[in-house]
Amino acid sequence: MDWVDLRSDTVTLPTPQMREAMAAAVVGDDVYGEDPTINQLEEMSASLMGKQAGLFVPSGTMGNLAAILAHCGRGDEFILGHQSHTFLFEAGGAAALGGVHPHLLQNQTDGTLILDEIEGAVRKEDIHQPISRLVVLENTHNRCGGVALSLEYTRSAAELAHQHGLQLHLDGARIFNAAVALGVETADLAEPTDSVIFCLSKGLSAPVGSLLCGSSEFIARARRMRKQLGGGMRQAGVLAAAGIVALETMIERLEEDHIRAKNLAQGLATVPGLVLDPDIPETNMVFLSLNDEVPLSASEVAGRLKERGVLAGVVTNRRFRLVTHYWIEDSDIDQAIEGFREVMGGV
Numbered sequence: 484m485d486w487v488d489l490r491s492d493t494v495t496l497p498t499p500q501m502r503e504a505m506a507a508a509v510v511g512d513d514v515y516g517e518d519p520t521i522n523q524l525e526e527m528s529a530s531l532m533g534k535q536a537g538l539f540v541p542s543g544t545m546g547n548l549a550a551i552l553a554h555c556g557r558g559d560e561f562i563l564g565h566q567s568h569t570f571l572f573e574a575g576g577a578a579a580l581g582g583v584h585p586h587l588l589q590n591q592t593d594g595t596l597i598l599d600e601i602e603g604a605v606r607k608e609d610i611h612q613p614i615s616r617l618v619v620l621e622n623t624h625n626r627c628g629g630v631a632l633s634l635e636y637t638r639s640a641a642e643l644a645h646q647h648g649l650q651l652h653l654d655g656a657r658i659f660n661a662a663v664a665l666g667v668e669t670a671d672l673a674e675p676t677d678s679v680i681f682c683l684s685k686g687l688s689a690p691v692g693s694l695l696c697g698s699s700e701f702i703a704r705a706r707r708m709r710k711q712l713g714g715g716m717r718q719a720g721v722l723a724a725a726g727i728v729a730l731e732t733m734i735e736r737l738e739e740d741h742i743r744a745k746n747l748a749q750g751l752a753t754v755p756g757l758v759l760d761p762d763i764p765e766t767n768m769v770f771l772s773l774n775d776e777v778p779l780s781a782s783e784v785a786g787r788l789k790e791r792g793v794l795a796g797v798v799t800n801r802r803f804r805l806v807t808h809y810w811i812e813d814s815d816i817d818q819a820i821e822g823f824r825e826v827m828g829g830v
C-alpha cells in the first residue's frame with residue numbers, strides 16, 4: 484500500500500539528489516578531521532546558525548547530550564521544560580551518562596518557560612545545592628504543538644541566563660521550521676544562544692544526522708564528548724553529503740509543509756468527534772483529540788485509519804499528532820481527512 488505516513492517528519496526518505504551526492508561524496512577519516520564533506524557541512528551549518536563552529540553528530544539526541552556534557556559537570560544542574568524532548572524522549576542520558584541534574588519548569592502552552600520561574604530556579608551559592616549551569620529551550624516546541632518561540636523571547640531568556648552566569652542551549656531540532664514560520668533568519672533566531680542543535684533527518688529529509696553549533700572553544704569540548712559517547716564516525720561524508728543537499732534544497736520548501744498542516748487542520752475541524760488543539764497549527768504539526776462522546780481510543784481509531792492507508796501518531800489514548808513533510812502531497816491531506824471522516828462516521 485502507498486501509505487500516507489503522518490506519524491513524523493522523521494519518516495522522510497532521502498531524495499534522488501541526496502542519493503547521487505552520497506554516491507559521489509569525497510570522504511576521509513573524520514576522527515582525524517580529514518573528511519572534506521563533513522568539514523564542509525560543519526562550516527555551512529555554523530554559518531547558517533551564525534556560530535563559529537559546527538559538529539556533525541549521528542542524532543539530535545546525541546547533539547543535545549554532547550552539548551549538556553560540554554556545558555555541565557557531574558552534580559551541576561540544567562533547567563528545562565517538563566514537555567521538552569530532552570526531558571521526555573532522550574532516555575535520561577544527561578543524568579545517566581553525565582550525572583547532570585535536571586531542574587524542571589512547566590512549559591507554557593506556547594512552548595516557553597516563564598522568565599521569572601527560570602530566575603527563581605537558579606540556585607544560590609550554597610553547599611547544599613547543585614550548581615546551575617544551563618537553560619535548555621526547544622524551538623519549534625514539539626510537544627507544545629510545533630509552536631515557534633519568538634526571537635524576542637529567545638533574546639530575553641538568553642539575557643536572563645547570562646545575567647546569572649548560565650549558558651543557553653537551544654534544541655532546534657526543527658529550528659528551520661521556526662524561522663520559516665516566524666519569517667526571520669535562522670542565524671538571528673540562534674544568535675542569542677550559546678549552543679544550538681538542528682536535525683537534518685526530519686523535515687529536511689536527509690537520512691541521518693544532526694549538527695551541534697557554537698563557539699570554536701565549545702565545539703572542541705563537545706567533539707571530545709561526542710568521542711566519549713561513541714559518536715566519532717569515520718568516512719561519514721557519505722551521510723554529510725545528503726545533509727549538504729538538505730541544507731541547499733529543503734529549507735525554503737518547509738513553508739509548503741506548514742500550508743498543508745493548516746489545510747489538514749481545517750479539514751479535520753469539520754469532522755464530528757475531533758477537537759483541534761490549537762485550531763491553526765503554526766508549523767508542520769497538527770495535534771487533535773477525540774471528544775468525550777467518541778467510544779474508541781486513539782489507538783483504535785489509528786488502527787482503522789491504517790486500514791484506509793493513513794498512519795497517524797498516537798500521543799495519548801485520546802490524542803494524535805499528525806506531521807506534514809516532503810513526502811506528503813495535497814492528495815494525501817485529502818485522503819487523511821476522508822479517512823478520519825469515514826472512521827468517525829462509523830462509530
Ligand SMILES: *Cc1c(COP(=O)(O)O)cnc(C)c1O
Pocket residue numbers: 541542543544545568569621623625654656657682693
Ligand atoms: C527529534 C527531536 C530530537 C532528536 O531526535 P533524534 O531522533 O535523536 O534525532 C531532539 N529534539 C526534538 C524537539 C526533536 O523533535
